Amino acid sequence: MSGGLDKGTEKQILDAAYKVIIQKGKQGARMQEIADVAGVNKALLHYYFRSKDKLYEAVLQNALTEIFKHVTSNVDFSLPFKDLLASFIRNHIHAIREGGDILKFFLSEVWTNKDELVPKLREFLQTADGSLPKLFQARVKKAVKDREIRNVEPFHLLMNVISLDVFFHIVGPLFFMMMNVPKLYQKKLESDRTDQVIEFVWEAVRYRER
Amino acid sequence: MSGGLDKGTEKQILDAAYKVIIQKGKQGARMQEIADVAGVNKALLHYYFRSKDKLYEAVLQNALTEIFKHVTSNVDFSLPFKDLLASFIRNHIHAIREGGDILKFFLSEVWTNKDELVPKLREFLQTADGSLPKLFQARVKKAVKDREIRNVEPFHLLMNVISLDVFFHIVGPLFFMMMNVPKLYQKKLESDRTDQVIEFVWEAVRYRER
């Protein structure tokens, strides 16, 4: 019913679908639950998005956009490498935290649903700005030549930075549980994380006279 | 039918379930497919394991055992820290590769199915040998005092090592695709990975006169 504070039924449904599907994955999500969360009738989902597949596609599109919005956040490649690294990591970790559960969702779906998801991802990347990795690679090579850092393979470095950021975000909570880390100490470890990573990476790569 | 090369129907079913569920997750797995893979009738799944839930539990138990078998592989904590680190990482990466797809499965399921999985994990850890992290922590602290390495937080270090190992294993292929890395270069990056990680971590933590 068109109550006063209506934000458009279609968007309402899409938002609800987003929430539910991100949590439970494609298989786990139920049309009924999406309808409930949206506060509308189940039949309306089919009215606006013909099928679950279509709805899922729409959600995927949103999620991808959301992620890349953060990732592409501007990095100043003219900074000294140390500062570049720090700002890159800060941006990146910040983006990960902003992104909420999307990353977990992707890691989840990529595995169980890769036949559908990987082509979609590929397609999306065609249109997206793919220059970041290239710029990063070039900058690393320059830094090596200028003796800002030791000779490291750009791919591995990028991989390392992303690993350190993303993996902690995803598995950290589980890890805390497994190791019985007290709540208070968890907080400390979490807030220290960014600086720890920056220091770790920088120490790992910085150039040293021999 | 009790054909000659029968390895026991129950085990046959369990093996099939393991394969299918690891690939598709709990929600995605179909009893029919499991039956097909096992080469038996669907009804037999219910005969041996009353329900899908029970079957899932059995698979989970197996997967957990499988993972921890590798993880607990003996590490010699009396080695110099540099060598310890190298052997730890080598063991770890090796275990990850041996473990095949189990890790991906867990990362997947932990997100979509955490209400069921996390308690199970907790319970399993009660019985498992939880001494490894403690030993590692103690060894790190000693290494700091002995000036083998700079002052690093043991938790972060352990987290870092695991991140670098596991994340690459899981996301690497996706990454290659996204960055359009040629097949041949992929191979090289993969085989270089272990040594790269060892060097990266060691450079990051080693003690240096100032």
Next chain:
DNA sequence: GTCTATACCAAGATAGAC
């Protein structure tokens, strides 16, 4: 555009013959 009712089907589970 939104609802109710219902068709349709796939998947988990059971009964009962062999």
Next chain:
DNA sequence: GTCTATCTTGGTATAGAC
């Protein structure tokens, strides 16, 4: 223990009234 046939549930999808 193993099969066929069948029940039941629950989820997607559609028809049709309002």
